[in-house]
Amino acid sequence: MTLTTLTQEQFLNHISQVKEKSFLQSPEMATLLTKRGYQVSFIGLEKEGQISVSALLYTLPMTGGLHMEINGGPVTENLDHLGEFYQELQTYAKKNGALELIIKPSQTYQYFDSEGNPTSPEQPKLIETLTHLGYQHDGLKTGYPGGEPDWHYVKDLSQLTPEQLIPSFSKKGRPLIKKVKTFGIKIRPLERHELHIFKDITASTSDRRDYSDKSLDYYQDFYDSFGANCEFMVASLNFQDYLNNLQLEYQTLDDKINQVEQDLAVNPDSAKKKKERQQLVKQAETLITRQEEAQDFISKYGQDDVILAGSLFIYTPQESVYLFSGSYTEFNKFYAPAVLQEYVMLESLKRGIPFYNFLGITGQFDHSDGVLRFKQNFNGYIVRKMGTFRYYPKPLKHKTIQLIKALLNRK
16 A cells, blocks of 8 residues: 555566557657656555556656656556555655646547547546545547547457458558558558658648657657567558559559450440449549549659658557658658558557547547548547646646746746
8 A cells, every 4th residue: 555666677577467558658769758858757556465557657857846646647457456556656746846836638538430429438537536635637628639549440450360450450541551552652661760750741731730749859869768569560552663563553553454344345234234334444544544644743753762650650569650650741642651651550459459549539530530530440449538637736826826927937
């Protein structure tokens, strides 16, 4: 019944025993935070000589004291012990000079199907465990409050084989990935010295979507901290190869059209053959347009492989995570991000990882969320987290400082 400081080995031993855990609660994340100037601590609640709840806590100095935060935690298999942990954490924060303590729990508040329909009851007790102790709740929100999502799109991989992966996608997702695979898109991981390529992709995307991008040195620190447990993957296309594939496809289609026309010459009244010919001709016209577009790309980019999109994937024993990504709008018609998604799920199966977290969606199911529409192609489901909780060990001091800051900002 004591909150204690853990060694990294003790923390790793505890988190390796749980079924669900965020990558934010990992020794690799601790290394990254340290590189970024944070102080990190591993803490745990001990029950009957065993660690029952653990967490990676990070700290930064702020005006009047310290900012302490647990993101994506704490980690536990026993929800009944969370109340004690949160209470002991308040004492820890006071004792160690925190002006504010922020907690963004990983526990799921409610489950939904892929379309956003509830499939489980809400869990208000999870929130009450914190609010009864004096933590302030920011509320259950949609969008990206504080830049982080409370709604995650996820997929269970535990019952799938590599051969069953594409058949497990949605009705729209299956033909999409099959079509994309005909383009000749290549994927590969970036080396550390190539991370500027990833930065260029995310910078282009952040400018377009108006969100704050990470710096190149952040990606380099991430690469160094997570090592083999992360991959900066990019998808590229050689437009000459693409054109060659289109020409072969067109030749095959042209042969089919010729055969149908021969059949019609024998039986000119066949409605079935007339309809088939109409469909094949329409496909051929599309291929001609695509060949013309390919020629334009070759004129612009030559014979080089051209980067279309990139994604950062994280691998943990409990789940794989789709963290950062970007693409160039000029190449949207190639749907390169879909190939990257297929790759990470296949890689997860290869590594024996049972769960894939696509991460953020807005939680708004009015067809306005394009990110959700993309992720729905892979036929997962949705989990809602609880949001953000705040505790102020010295509330009067905190309010006074906030008031002074507000007054200074008005001048």
